[in-house]
Amino acid sequence: METITSSKGISRRELLKRCMVVGAGLAVGTGFVAGSTAAWAMETKHISPKQMATLIRMARDVYPHNHIPDEFYARAMKGYDSDDSKASVAEGVMSLDKLAQEKGYADYLSASWEDDRVEMLKSIEDSSFFQTVRGNLITGLYNQKEVWPLFGYEGESYSKGGYMNRGYNDINWV
Amino acid sequence: MAAKFDLNDDGVVVVIGSGAGGGVLSNELAQKGVKVVCLEAGGRHLPQDYQNDEWASFGQISWLDARTTSGDWRVSKDFSGLPSWIVKAVGGSTTHWAGASLRFQEHEFKVKTVYGDVAGANLMDWPIGLSEMEPWYAKAEKNLGVTRTNGIPGLPGNNNYKVFEAGAKKLGYKNVHTGRMAINSEPRDGRTNCQQAGFCFQGCKFGAKWSSAYSDIPKGEATGNLEVRTHAQVLKIEHDAKGKVTGVIYADKDGNQQMQKARIVAVAGNSIESPRLLLNSASSMFPDGLANSSGQVGKNYMRHMTASMYAVFPKPVRFWRGTTMAGIVTDESIHDPSRGFVGGYELETLALGVPFMAAFLDPGAWGRSFTAAMDMYENMAGLWIVGEDMPQETNAITLNKDVKDQYGLPAPNVHFSDHPNDIAMRNHAWGQAKKLYDSVGATRTYPTPPYPSTHNLGTNRMSAKPRDGVVNRWGQTHDINNLFVSDGSQFTTGAAENPTLTIVALAMRQADYIAKEMAARTI
Numbered sequence: 001m002e003t004i005t006s007s008k009g010i011s012r013r014e015l016l017k018r019c020m021v022v023g024a025g026l027a028v029g030t031g032f033v034a035g036s037t038a039a040w041a042m043e044t045k046h047i048s049p050k051q052m053a054t055l056i057r058m059a060r061d062v063y064p065h066n067h068i069p070d071e072f073y074a075r076a077m078k079g080y081d082s083d084d085s086k087a088s089v090a091e092g093v094m095s096l097d098k099l100a101q102e103k104g105y106a107d108y109l110s111a112s113w114e115d116d117r118v119e120m121l122k123s124i125e126d127s128s129f130f131q132t133v134r135g136n137l138i139t140g141l142y143n144q145k146e147v148w149p150l151f152g153y154e155g156e157s158y159s160k161g162g163y164m165n166r167g168y169n170d171i172n173w174v
Numbered sequence: 175m176a177a178k179f180d181l182n183d184d185g186v187v188v189v190i191g192s193g194a195g196g197g198v199l200s201n202e203l204a205q206k207g208v209k210v211v212c213l214e215a216g217g218r219h220l221p222q223d224y225q226n227d228e229w230a231s232f233g234q235i236s237w238l239d240a241r242t243t244s245g246d247w248r249v250s251k252d253f254s255g256l257p258s259w260i261v262k263a264v265g266g267s268t269t270h271w272a273g274a275s276l277r278f279q280e281h282e283f284k285v286k287t288v289y290g291d292v293a294g295a296n297l298m299d300w301p302i303g304l305s306e307m308e309p310w311y312a313k314a315e316k317n318l319g320v321t322r323t324n325g326i327p328g329l330p331g332n333n334n335y336k337v338f339e340a341g342a343k344k345l346g347y348k349n350v351h352t353g354r355m356a357i358n359s360e361p362r363d364g365r366t367n368c369q370q371a372g373f374c375f376q377g378c379k380f381g382a383k384w385s386s387a388y389s390d391i392p393k394g395e396a397t398g399n400l401e402v403r404t405h406a407q408v409l410k411i412e413h414d415a416k417g418k419v420t421g422v423i424y425a426d427k428d429g430n431q432q433m434q435k436a437r438i439v440a441v442a443g444n445s446i447e448s449p450r451l452l453l454n455s456a457s458s459m460f461p462d463g464l465a466n467s468s469g470q471v472g473k474n475y476m477r478h479m480t481a482s483m484y485a486v487f488p489k490p491v492r493f494w495r496g497t498t499m500a501g502i503v504t505d506e507s508i509h510d511p512s513r514g515f516v517g518g519y520e521l522e523t524l525a526l527g528v529p530f531m532a533a534f535l536d537p538g539a540w541g542r543s544f545t546a547a548m549d550m551y552e553n554m555a556g557l558w559i560v561g562e563d564m565p566q567e568t569n570a571i572t573l574n575k576d577v578k579d580q581y582g583l584p585a586p587n588v589h590f591s592d593h594p595n596d597i598a599m600r601n602h603a604w605g606q607a608k609k610l611y612d613s614v615g616a617t618r619t620y621p622t623p624p625y626p627s628t629h630n631l632g633t634n635r636m637s638a639k640p641r642d643g644v645v646n647r648w649g650q651t652h653d654i655n656n657l658f659v660s661d662g663s664q665f666t667t668g669a670a671e672n673p674t675l676t677i678v679a680l681a682m683r684q685a686d687y688i689a690k691e692m693a694a695r696t697i
Contacts, residue, residue, distance in 0.1 A: 062540045065549060118541060125540075134540050142532035142548075143229050152552030153494065153528040156226030158379045162371030168332045168496035173489045174340045174614060 022109045025070050026053045033074070040071040042078065046086045054093045054108050055080055055133070061117045062134050063141055065150075072147050076140030077133075092129035096120060176395040176402070179211050181434050186211045187688065188422055188436035190408045190451070193266020194677040195661035196442030197386025198317075200402070201394035202685030208692065210400045211434055212391075213424055215407035215443070216262035219269065220388055224377030228529045231376035235269055237262040240585040241446070242574050247590045248623045252537035257588035258477075259626040260444050264404060265387025267444065267628070268674065269377045272499035273355040273384065274522060275320040276671035277311045280304040281509055282517075282562065285667050288509060289516040294593055295564035296474050300666040301638040301647040310679035318356035318384040318678065319363055328352045329359045329368055332496025334523045337487070337555040341610035342503045342521075349504040353522070356384035356674075357497060363389065372525065374498035406432075409581055411439055411455040411464055411657070419464070419657045425581055438656045438688060438697055440649075442681075445475065445630035445663040449571045450586040452634070452644075465634070465651035465659075470644050472572055474565035475588065476632040476668040479596045481559045481604060482524060482622035484535065485611035486550040493525040493555050506606065507561075507670040515598040518670045519561025521607060526556070534625050547620055555611065559603040560629070562670045564593035571633050588627075629673050634663040648687045649680060656697050660684055 019029030027036045028049035033056065034041035044052045052074075059073040080089050096108040099120040105111040108120070124130045141147065148155050157163055179186050187203055189196045192214040200212040216235070225231040236259065243250035243257045250257070261267045281288045284299040291297070315323040322328050329352045331339060342350040357374070358367045368382040381388055394400035405427035412433070413419045421435040441448045449472035453463040463471050500523045507518035526534060528551060535547060547554075569591065573584035592600075604621040611619055637643025640652035649664050651657045660681050662673050669676070691697045 063548075064542055064545050067549070134538075138532050139229060139529070143529045148528050151528050151548065152490070152492070154492075155527075157371045157373070157495075158226045162369030162380065163332075163495040164369045166495075167492070168370035169330065169336065171333045171336060171489070171491060173487075174336045 022050065022053050026056060026109070028053050035070050039069070040074065042074050044081045046081050046083050047089050050109070051089055051093045052077065052081060054096060055089065057109055057117075058096065058121070058133060059137055059141070061114060061121060063137055064114070068147065068150055072141065072144055075144060076137055079136070079140070088129060088132070092133070095124060095127075095129070099123060175398060177209065177398050177400055179209060179401050181432060183209070184421070184435035185209060185437050186435070187438040187440060188213060188434055189440045189442060189660070190422065191266055191442035191444070191661065192264050192391060192402060193261070193386060193442065193444070193661070194268050194271075194674045195681045196440070197265060197268065197390050198678050198681040199440055199442065199660045199685050200400055201386070201390035202682050203689060204394035204397045204399035206685065206689040207399060208689055210394070211436070212400060212402045213406040213408055213422065213434070214264050214402055214404050216264065216404065218264040218387070218402075218404050219377065221377065221379050221381045224379045226371070226373045226376060226379065228376065228527045235261045235263045235377065237444075240577055240579045242577055242585060242587045243589070244587060245569065245589045245591040247592065248537070249626050250590070253626050256626045258444070258446060258630050259628050260630065263387065264391060264402060265385045268385040269387055270375050270628070271674055272374050272522075272672070273357045274499055274502070274672040275315065275318055275354050275356045275675040276520070278304065278307070278669040278671055278676055279507070282667065282669035285517070292516060292564060292595060294566060295595065296567045297565065298635070298637060298642060298666050301636060307679055307683075310683045311675065313682050314675055314679040317390070317682075318675070319358055320675070321353065321355045321357065321359050322351070323354060326362070327359045329355055329357060329497055329500065332370060332500045333491050334493035334496070334525055334555050335501040337491055337614055338501050338523045338557060338610070341614045344613035345606070345610050347503050347505045350501065352500060353502045355497070355499070358382045365389075368497060370496035372494045372496060372498060407581070408443070408451060409454070409583060411441075411451065413457065413459065413464070413654070417459060417654060419654055438658065438692070440658040440660045440688075442660040444661055445633045446571050446586050446588060448659060448661055448663045449633040450573065453573050454583055465644050465653045465657055467653050468637075468641055468643055470635060470642070472633050473567045473570045474632045474635050475569040475571055475590060475630070476563050476565055476665070477590060477624070477627035478629040478631070478668055479519060479559070479561040479563040479599050480624040480629070481600050482556060483559070483604060483607035483611065484547070484554050484556040484620040484622055485616035486547065486618040487553045487555065487614075487616055490552045491555045492552060494527055498525055499523060499558070506603070513602055515595045515602065517562035517595070517599065519559055519599055519603050520670055521603070521610070522558050522560060524556050524558035535620060535622055537623070547618065550618070557607055559600065559607065560670065560672060561599050561603065562668050563596045565632055565635070565667055566591070566593055629662070629668070631662045631665045631668050631673060634659045636664045636666045649684045650687075658684065658688065
């Protein structure tokens with residue numbers, strides 16, 4: 001995923017100077033969204049960095065795994081930075097921001113309690129925007145090979161000769 | 175070496191499909207010296223091509239042609255364009271199957287007699303019984319190398335099985351073991367033994383699991399009597415003025431239509447495509463479709479009463495390691511109406527990888543309840559429930575004239591709603607499965623709904639009388655004596671057992687019949 005970059009080429013301090021933190025874990029700058037520790041950054045071309053940050057936050061709220069870093073949610077949402085998606089993303093993010101404002105927040109990203117955000121998502125869960133984002137996450141998030149080890153899943157086994165000699169029956173607590 | 179037959183050769187038997195029905199029938203006929211052209215809609219994928227990757231494999235081998243769904247089954251809501259999870263490739267769904275190879279029980283061939291009238295169910299006795307099938311089951315078990323038959327040892331149990339077995343025993347079940355599996359527990363028939371790789375559903379890369387793709391088909395080709403044409407999707411069966419079938423029209427790999435003449439046509443395209451092909455072959459002589467004087471083509475669609483139970487434990491299970499279907503409890507497959515339903519079910523271990531678990535655990539779900547389950551993936555055990563479902567005339571494959579496939583033909587619509595007996599049985603099974611896992615310390619259990627259908631059955635049912643069904647006791651259509659059905663769509667009723675062994679046994683028996691009738695020149 002080439003536009004997700006580790007910040008090795010640029011100092012974290014330098015990157016963070018160019019952006020503002022928009023909510024726990026996320027920061028946006030001109031033309032990019034980044035992890036707030038600047039461990040990763042992703043350019044956006046068709047949608048605004050703030051819209052992408054909102055999508056990433058929404059993705060985590062839909063499938064919240066506390067042990068999975070934002071980077072993996074960002075990868076799952078990268079496809080929405082496209083000419084085809086920009087109108088529906090704008091509309092969807094606007095609807096989330098409007099719901100946040102009804103609860104007294106400036107926007108979805110600054111709604112600080114997960115329960116509040118989940119309530120907003122519940123109210124739009126039948127919309128095509130929500131269902132598209134949710135449905136795509138099933139493969140976009142859980143089919144990332146890099147995510148699998150975070151669930152303990154070992155992926156392909158053929159090249160290692162299966163599990164015949166690698167613990168297919170190794171539990172002893174039963 | 176593989177044969178090559180002319181399109182105008184009207185002496186061949188055309189077999190449509192190369193899976194458990196068509197692949198076995200093709201080989202058996204070829205062994206008897208009968209010339210066979212087997213038309214396979216998919217490509218030839220072999221163990222070296224299979225992928226230990228759930229979605230990549232799904233995209234590689236699944237039948238993904240246009241289909242629609244209706245009825246109150248949840249698959250219609252969650253996977254509206256994907257009613258079934260079957261394979262389009264040489265070997266058909268024997269690529270994907272788990273390998274469970276169980277004989278039907280005596281009473282399951284005569285459910286109308288044993289169960290009596292069940293409101294809303296189109297029950298009927300098979301025109302054949304267990305005693306007639308026993309030699310064919312024996313032959314099928316030998317061909318497939320089924321464990322716990324023919325002196326073949328059972329497979330060793332994996333982690334998922336250890337949890338399952340301990341729970342089953344605590345619950346008092348008597349019949350729990352690592353199954354009768356068409357997976358080599360020791361090298362046999364030129365194939366290695368199970369390496370406990372997991373990924374049985376993605377095609378066995380070690381070739382330890384029996385599949386017609388690399389077992390029966392190459393044996394048939396070696397006789398010089400069998401030609402398998404890949405990427406050859408049959409669109410229509412043709413007939414003459416006397417009402418005999420004369421051949422088939424198929425689309426070749428370039429999309430060009432070809433006509434292959436035939437002396438006999440055998441349809442084995444799985445229980446959605448087989449009736450669809452008969453319906454799409456309607457003519458002025460047969461306006462309701464071929465072999466459909468009974469009106470039963472496409473009706474009585476069965477998919478087995480299925481469900482799953484996943485359970486989370488305090489300690490890791492790592493259930494994806496090893497044979498996917500690693501064990502069975504058969505205690506519940508009896509007919510005991512005191513449980514509140516007729517017929518019975520099997521409990522069989524099952525595991526999914528993270529990608530498929532996310533898709534199938536609770537389709538459409540989101541939020542912390544769902545992710546709490548996924549977070550405990552490493553500590554999950556799981557089982558699949560498979561039981562007899564009630565044939566209902568309203569559950570049917572019909573032609574959807576509003577949706578066309580890539581060849582411009584009406585797509586099949588798959589309509590299914592559970593019968594109250596199916597629901598009662600599923601609830602009972604979920605209850606037992608929960609008790610099973612609770613007894614070994616599960617902290618959470620997840621009653622998972624049915625997946626897209628893998629056991630598609632019954633849509634060209636076998637009947638003694640022509641007015642009651644589509645085919646006779648040999649799978650020969652009542653209406654057209656040189657047209658046969660050779661897959662699970664022949665099933666009069668579904669029984670509790672995984673269907674493949676019975677499909678294979680019926681195909682072997684049918685090959686014997688066809689060869690004899692051809693020799694006697696009655697066909």
